Amino acid sequence: MSVKELLKSHGTPPREVYFDLENSPFVPKEVVEEMLPYFNKYGYGNPAITHKPGWEAYGVLLEAKEFIAKTICAESPEEIVFTHSGTEANNLAVLGIALKNRKRKGKIVVSAIEHLSVTFAAEYSSKLFGHEVAVVPVDEDGFIDPEIFEAYMSKDVFLVSIQTVNHEIGTIQNIKELVKIAKDYNPDVVFHTDAAEAYARLRFSVKDLGVDLVTLSSSKIHGPRGAGALYVRRGIELEPVIRGQISVEKLWPGAENIPAIVGFKKAAELAFDNFEENVKKMKNLRDMLMEGILDRVPDVLVNGPRGNLRAPDNVNVSFLYVEGEALTIELSLRGIYVSSASACTSRMLEPSHVLLAIGRKYEEAHGSILFKISRYHSEEDINYALENIVEAVKRLREISPIKGVKNE
Amino acid sequence: MSKMPLLYSPKVLEIFKNPKNLGKMEDASVVAEAGSPACGDIIKIYLKIEKVDGEDTIVKASFESYGCAANIASASILTELVKGKTIKEAWNISWKQISDELGGLPSIKYHCSILAVGALKRAIRKYYKDRQRPEWLPEEETPEEKQALEVERLIERLYKGLEQVGT
Numbered sequence: 116m117s118v119k120e121l122l123k124s125h126g127t128p129p130r131e132v133y134f135d136l137e138n139s140p141f142v143p144k145e146v147v148e149e150m151l152p153y154f155n156k157y158g159y160g161n162p163a164i165t166h167k168p169g170w171e172a173y174g175v176l177l178e179a180k181e182f183i184a185k186t187i188c189a190e191s192p193e194e195i196v197f198t199h200s201g202t203e204a205n206n207l208a209v210l211g212i213a214l215k216n217r218k219r220k221g222k223i224v225v226s227a228i229e230h231l232s233v234t235f236a237a238e239y240s241s242k243l244f245g246h247e248v249a250v251v252p253v254d255e256d257g258f259i260d261p262e263i264f265e266a267y268m269s270k271d272v273f274l275v276s277i278q279t280v281n282h283e284i285g286t287i288q289n290i291k292e293l294v295k296i297a298k299d300y301n302p303d304v305v306f307h308t309d310a311a312e313a314y315a316r317l318r319f320s321v322k323d324l325g326v327d328l329v330t331l332s333s334s335k336i337h338g339p340r341g342a343g344a345l346y347v348r349r350g351i352e353l354e355p356v357i358r359g360q361i362s363v364e365k366l367w368p369g370a371e372n373i374p375a376i377v378g379f380k381k382a383a384e385l386a387f388d389n390f391e392e393n394v395k396k397m398k399n400l401r402d403m404l405m406e407g408i409l410d411r412v413p414d415v416l417v418n419g420p421r422g423n424l425r426a427p428d429n430v431n432v433s434f435l436y437v438e439g440e441a442l443t444i445e446l447s448l449r450g451i452y453v454s455s456a457s458a459c460t461s462r463m464l465e466p467s468h469v470l471l472a473i474g475r476k477y478e479e480a481h482g483s484i485l486f487k488i489s490r491y492h493s494e495e496d497i498n499y500a501l502e503n504i505v506e507a508v509k510r511l512r513e514i515s516p517i518k519g520v521k522n523e
Numbered sequence: 524m525s526k527m528p529l530l531y532s533p534k535v536l537e538i539f540k541n542p543k544n545l546g547k548m549e550d551a552s553v554v555a556e557a558g559s560p561a562c563g564d565i566i567k568i569y570l571k572i573e574k575v576d577g578e579d580t581i582v583k584a585s586f587e588s589y590g591c592a593a594n595i596a597s598a599s600i601l602t603e604l605v606k607g608k609t610i611k612e613a614w615n616i617s618w619k620q621i622s623d624e625l626g627g628l629p630s631i632k633y634h635c636s637i638l639a640v641g642a643l644k645r646a647i648r649k650y651y652k653d654r655q656r657p658e659w660l661p662e663e664e665t666p667e668e669k670q671a672l673e674v675e676r677l678i679e680r681l682y683k684g685l686e687q688v689g690t
Contacts, residue, residue: 117533124533438563440591444539457563457591466563481563514545514595516567516587517560 128450136487188320201332211353213240257286284419285429315386338382341375532626544602555646641671
């Protein structure tokens with residue numbers, strides 16, 4: 116099968132709007148330009164080696180740590196550990212703590228809607244070390260009920276991992292409250308939060324939240340892939356989960372990806388410049404898209420909460436009676452790039468665990484579409500998307516043998 | 524499990540853009556479907572059957588589909604394949620033939636062409652339910668029919684299992 120022929124058949128739509136920031140970033144020019152010198156002009160050395168290009172690399176690595184530490188109110192830049200992705204940071208958090216506790220029986224508590232890099236890492240720990248994994252359920256909007264959470268706490272819980280913001284449905288969890296509950300039970304419990312979806316879109320302070328480990332990811336904030344970070348509060352001990360030559364990061368062997376780290380920092384700087392304005396813009400566009408869909412397309416369910424407890428960049432809806440993969444292709448032909456949590460796009464023939472956890476039926480999950488809004492989108496983009504969503508859904512519903520009451 | 528890129532052949536995309544024989548058929552001789560909303564895959568086919576030179580022949584076929592691009596393309600190509608064929612000839616169409624006609628489906632999408640053939644075989648069985656069963660039509664379910672039913676059952680089992688976990 117030829118990709119070239121497939122792309123030729125697809126053609127280039129007259130206008131293109133990229134909403135699939137969940138699965139891969141759009142990296143703006145300013146970020147790319149910032150990265151370029153670090154490939155061959157400056158700081159291209161290994162930051163652990165004693166020569167000029169190495170020291171230059173070490174210098175920018177420290178600057179990036181300082182900047183990122185400041186943005187989450189960490190005490191010291193040393194608390195920032197670079198990995199090469201958010202998935203790696205989540206694995207380091209969960210398995211790093213699990214390894215430290217490998218000799219004891221104990222429990223790891225996660226929510227039912229964690230990123231799979233947390234869920235699978237916890238399951239792996241259970242397989243390797245016999246740790247028990249307890250999965251806290253969520254309500255129909257993805258929220259954890261503090262009382263239910265409390266029922267999962269016990270003295271043998273050594274790690275809790277709960278996302279700050281859900282990557283699919285945008286639920287903003289009350290982490291501070293959950294940390295308090297967990298630490299009241301056992302002050303030694305390690306609390307990890309995957310904040311990859313929260314960073315640079317919500318302001319938070321690691322001190323205020325009281326968390327011990329926090330995952331951040333470059334690719335979720337318009338930075339390049341190849342850089343992630345784990346905040347490790349001073350005093351928290353964990354073990355590396357991969358083995359190899361230590362460079363600067365003791366917890367993540369291998370040479371640091373300096374150009375990606377530089378891009379990560381630049382992307383964070385851009386997001387934190389005019390932070391309030393950026394977030395306000397995203398919220399406006401988010402509401403414009405979501406309300407527009409609800410106004411113009413019948414039989415649509417919103418996945419996740421509405422209002423202030425929804426991430427500013429998240430629009431996730433289920434178009435009933437159509438299948439999500441077909442819709443991603445129909446929208447792609449129109450230049451609108453989105454993703455679906457349908458079974459057909461998962462390659463595993465099962466829809467997303469997040470949508471099932473909030474009580475969506477299979478047929479509702481199959482028609483789900485995720486849009487991620489960014490400050491680089493415009494009102495014209497949203498209007499163009501809306502027009503095409505209306506037509507695309509209409510076309511696929513015409514093909515479909517199952518129809519809603521309204522369509523019959 | 525390694526993820527396979529869902530790379531479709533250009534033919535699948537072309538048919539997705541312009542499916543043939545789409546929609547309900549008011550004067551269909553028989554209608555049948557395979558799949559379920561829970562699977563995210565339904566193929567419904569409509570056949571118009573008439574005697575041509577003394578043989579039961581499919582003179583018209585159309586479809587409706589709820590599913591992915593492979594599902595829509597499988598159903599569309601099936602209606603093209605059966606048109607003008609005797610029912611006996613249509614009975615022998617295999618899912619592999621459909622996949623081949625589409626330029627080869629990704630393996631994870633084989634079930635779409637299995638469902639398409641399942642819907643066709645179901646329609647043919649249904650057509651002969653109140654008529655004299657021709658000799659070539661096996662009395663017992665064939666492996667391909669079972670396969671199509673198995674796809675439906677598998678997903679439904681999964682679905683029920685998860686519902687129980689959820690309660």
